[in-house]
Amino acid sequence: MPALSFTPKGPFSLVASTRFLEGFTPASYHHAPDGVLRLAFPTDDGRAVIGCALWQKERADGAAAATVHAEYTLHVDGKATEPGASTHPAKAARAQIARILSLDTDATDFPALADVDPVVAGLQAQFPGLRPVLFHSPYEAAAWTIIGNRIRKTQAAHIKARLAQEHGQTVDVAHRRLLAFPAPAALRRIGDIPGLTDIKVERLHALADAALDGRLDATHLLAQPAEFALTDLKELPGIGPFSAELILIRGAGHPDVFPRAEPRVHRAMAAAYGLDSTAAADTTRLAAIADAWRPYRSWVALLLRAHAQDQPASQT
Template identity: 85%
Template structure:
């Protein structure tokens, strides 16, 4: 079985990633308490499926994050096979690292705490937590279309049913998982219980866009964020909020302040002890967030996690 080793640069905890996924509604993640994170997902090129088991060893160096080992299988046309050549193996490694934000050098992330007590409080509350992403921009975009104007729990049920009924089943470290349908398969599904015909048509258009390369994670991250967001908003059914989610949580851009996510704004206003109108003043909040560079996306995620864990917490966490 192919395997890769990923050495975190800066703090990282696989256990924290697993706990996050357990509480992240779109993931519908069912954790087995054995220290293994099991994932199944379409590859970035949308033509195969990866089943992946991740483990983290303790580091011998005090304070250092242990190496993450990932064993994976590549499934094409329903058959498991080794990654074909160096290119496929590197693509798998790149995607696995991105999903856990291990492709980012976080050596300076802890340093933000010295200048900002709110960030210090968040890092102490969630030690080693980096953003755990949707498996690809394609899957993030599918989630935004499915979940538009319905409850998250309902959307998660629909997404999970699509995986179970139309996605590839894979065995990962002794458990069977179902990956979300690859774009070509999603394109062939004409009736999705719980979704309107408009949403189904938008999912078909999304599948076409993915196969055309319009949701390439590296390309989205390489261009200026405002250009990437403009390109994403050209996709059917993708508005400002969805575009930010795809770029930040799908492509894994580490340094975007989410201007269209009111829950982050509310959590931020509460954490910084701002007045009642501050949550609506995006420019004011963005100016504060400038101090988080180059990890604005990461701090925003920690704020959301803090607000979700403590909805009734007093104002201020610094």
């Protein structure tokens, strides 16, 4: 089984990532008591499925992030393969695993934001080592936005899990059996999805086609200026401003986009900075405040969301 190691640049806690996934509805993740994070997902190119186990020995002093270790299997046509370390599939797998946990981003300067913004300082102290945990790919992020549009998150998560159960691939990861979300080609073949309208199914088919054509490739999306990538994404059926931002930020892993179409972030930001409800609706003013978070605007926005979710309902 191929083994990998990642040396985070800047703070990182796999424990914090795992805790976040437990509360992240689309993931439907259930923590194992052995400290191993287990994932299963289609590769970025949709041609295979990765099963991956990750672990990290926490440093007692908390001064620096310890090495993250991983073992993975690559499944092609349902069969496990072991690509050589220098092959394209192995390099692509490493890059995708790193991106999912935001380990591809140099966060050496992230703690320094605390020196210029006390709100960020408080968030970093509340969530030490937490980086954005992403959807496995822009394709999966896009599929989630279509599935979850105008229905409850719990209902959408159930539909997503059922798609994995009925049409995804089963993968054994560190002695546990996981189900991966259907790869684009498999999703394209599904004719009916209980709980989703015909229009949503058509849009999922269109997203599968877009993924197979490379339009949802993370590297391609990140290589463009953010505004260009968002414009391209909004050309896909069913993808509006909110969905486009989610795909770019939480699918491709752009670290420095202020989410202008996410009111929950705006409300959380207004509460954290002591602003009134009028300010919470003024994205220009909020974006100006967020300029101090560069080049980690996406990261701070995630911490604000996490903070808001931790508050009692009467305080949010």
